[in-house]
Amino acid sequence: MPIFKDKHYFRVNLEREPDENLWMTCKACGELVFKQRVRESDNICPHCGEYFFLTAKERIESLIDERSFVDISQPIVAEDPLSFVDSKPYPQRIEEAQEATGLAGAIIIGSAVISSIPVVLGVMDFRFIGGSMGSVMGEQICHGMEEAIGRRSPFVLVSSSGGARIQEGIFSLLQMAKTAAVRGRLAAERLPFISVMTYPTSGGVQASIASLGDVIIAERGAMIGFAGRRVIQNTIAEELPKDYQTDLFALEHGLIDRVVKREDLRAELGNVLGFFVEGR
């Protein structure tokens, strides 16, 4: 039975609904800030520089050349292969996430232009069940890479995920192998894959597709790693340093190539993508 009822959420466009509240309070510094200004500055607090959380749409908008985005996601939605019920049935959980986000799943795939370079772009939305990777996300990522192959474009993936979608059991685990498989094809075609890790990139996503980028860039403030602080403290009760799984921890230990400020990310992508495009 299809979980997804209303097709109008399906194709994402970046037009915004007017917002009734013109002002918001920054949780970090307590200042009242003008929303329009926050929006125009990639959701960064104009007073203290705090990064506000970005939805997938906001992330796309912050990275691409204006009006260049076209949603090319597959028209697919989650199934419930295990009839999974925890505190609520999985189909209900999916429906609530769809209502809350206006998205069909936890990732959007689109074609876009970044610094005049056409790319295929995948962006996860953490609000959708923690950006977790189930069958839909796995398929969308593979579809994105295959589109990149078809268009001879680079593939850019922006991760924001707690890991596997537990409610899909073994199917969610196997998405790690599935995305790795298609990533191999992208490599065989010698097309670049830029992996952007944001807060958080962890579990099964970090242990598969996100760690397989030709270049791995972390946004400042990202959390990157396999097993979260809580898992470690519950299993082996080990003391963990303050900087555990921070962006700089990942950089220092060689997990990633670079750490970049949010406001520089668009230029950074243009810069690195330029190396793979003839005549630049």
Add this chain to the structure above:
Amino acid sequence: MSDEMTLDLLEAKIQELRELDKQDLLNLSSEIERLEKRLEEMRTELYANMSDWERVKLARHPQRPYALDYIDEMFTDFYELHGDRLCGDDRALLTGLARFDGRPIVVIAQQKGRSPQENKERYFGMARPQGYRKARRAMAFAERFAFPVISLIDTPGAYPGLESEERNIGGAIAENLLTMIGLRVPTIAVVIGEGGSGGALAIGVADRVLLLENATYSVISPEGAAAILWKDKKLTTEAAATLNLTAPHLLDLKVIDEVIPEPLGGAHKDRKQTASALKASLLRHLEEISGMPIEGLLDSRYQRYRSVGRYHTLNG
């Protein structure tokens, strides 16, 4: 209420009577026969009604045969290869050469410890990045010399800890997935006990994936799922049932190729019988995939993983 302990007690009782019977003081043979019949009935009933959580406990049974036991029973001339050539030798994950039915193979296997001391050394079968990188080295080795790869999976998961993160456990697992999907030799993975999440999958991408009857394979442990989703660590029975992590469920979901039967009561009741059933299955699968041209084999392996997942496609 019959549980495994009752069965063990009854079994001990029968043994006691046998001893007495041997001494010829009393004729107990009819009584022994009666009890043996009862024991068999109770055992059949117990295992027919086993919950998924009970099967998880069987998969983790302290007497369950571990990888080295199967290596010993099924292969000859096991020649272990140590070290990842980068930083260490992980004793939770073994690699080596062996002969299988006379033919050289590469074995990759997770190994739990029997004693507290051995478990300290083997991290309870939880491999660290050096283990997964050693496995990757063994895969490359297998490809170079055209040896098939047989993986024996038995792990609660990759080792969670500071050291693992510092050495990029996630990246090590990811690299293995990429390597295995394109490995130009026949590959078979068998879950012999616990197939714990990414730590299992990191040696488990293969042309054939088999499970022993009482083995489990899951994205998360029932304890982990209970804690995260039900916010109650004690709800492991519910979590185990919901995760569909047992061999029969996984076969129904078509994500594995075959379930290898175990003796009544579990693999530890008859190690040799279990190993010989597994060996027969491995031989059959290996013969099938070894007969395929490598390009065709790689293509069907790719399709197997490319197509995995359940989702609904909307019309129009």
